[in-house]
Amino acid sequence: MTDRNAAAAPPLLLGLTGLGLLGMIATFFVDGGMRFAANWIMWYMAGVAVLLGALFLITIEHLVGARWSIPLRRVAERVTSLIGPLFLAGVVAAAIGMGFFYEWGTPEFMEMAATDHHLHAKYIWFHPAFFYGRLVFCFLIWGLAYRKFTKASVGQDESKDVAVSLKARRFSAPFIILFAITTSIAAFDFLMSVEPRWYSTIFGVYFFAVAVLTGLSVITLVTIRLIRMGRLPQVRDDHVYSLGGLLFAFTVFWTYISFSQFMLYWYGNLPFEIFWYIDRLEGGWKPLTYALSIARFAVPFFALLSREAKTDLGRLSWVAKWIIATTILDLYWVIFPSFGRMSGGSGLVFNWQEVSFALFFIGAAMIWLRRSQSMGADMPVGDPRLKRGLEFHL
DSSP: OOOGGGGSOOHHHHHHHHHHHHHHHHHHHHHOHHHHHHHHHHHHHHHHHHHHHHHHHHHHHHHHTOSTTGGGHHHHHHHGGGHHHHHHHHHHHHHHIIIIIOGGGSTTHHHHHHHOHHHHTTTTTTOHHHHHHHHHHHHHHHHHHHIIIIIHHHHHHHHOOHHHHHHHHHHHHHHHHHHHHHHHHHHHHHTGGGSTTOOOSSHHHHHHHHHHHHHHHHHHHHHHHHHHTTSOTTOOHHHHHHHHHHHHHHHHHHHHHHHHHHHHHHHHOOHHHHHHHHHTSSTTHHHHHHHHHIIIIIHHHHHTOSTGGGGOHHHHHHHHHHHHHHHHHHHHHHHHHHHHHHTTOOSOOOSHHHHHHHHHHHHHHHHHHHHHTTSSOSSOTTOTTHHHHHTOOO
């Protein structure tokens, strides 16, 4: 049974979220719109990563007919309920980004594009109407998936209609193609365009790896919480092991994609590709770049290397939290060197302003996810494959 009272947010969480909100407002008036926009976009994309990671795992389960994840699917479905507030956050990110942060959002961009071939070739892509159109298109696709997967699955708890599962499986095949397209669009629009002259053909895959790692980590944390609360009594080590195995696998995948991009740019040494890395290998950003490489790969890799580690709830919990923290550091590393350059600085940018945004966005997400735990049963009890999922053995 679902414990509806457990969804209530504790006063401390509400207080810290409110404190973060006050700090965000102060940031806008003290530092102007550029710093506010940089922080907002970073945390918005962190939320998008969680949403897309959860959507991907649901889609893959339906597409390949996976059994182990069926008892845990409701956790992922509840995480996708973030789509509503994220759409509103995306509209704000687009507006303040074009108004205060993105170079291509300035009135002078048209003049620069007329004389700069690299900007001229991208001018149509950066047209504000087209930009907003892509944002709406992405959320329409993700919203359709939310309806087909999550809304239908929750309704199936009562109806026990087998057709719901069949429709979800049919929808998953075309959606996985649209998922790849929209994930790349989101990465290009809100992250790559911080440097409009930069080129990367692999950045969409890079953000996909970030999204799956982050979404999977959130799902792991929520699953562990429900297990400890006694709400998933039939979930066994075999199911938990699969979560740990995926965290391990996508840690390696993220490292492979990240190193591949760097190696090709370093080897080619092309001016409109390598400058992005030069900005992150100079000044105070250099030690952060090396620290991120170790924190993002070595720590979770060795922490999850053994079979026993992948079923240890305590270890999985802190590794998942570590991965989420390094995701924020990763997005900070993508966005803030450009912010520092545009604002006239060159070193690391971190103060109470960044802490305020962290308090607000993390607090708001936790409040929303606690609220989502009252959505449907803790398992998709209407899915005819649930019994097979509970009987899953490695």
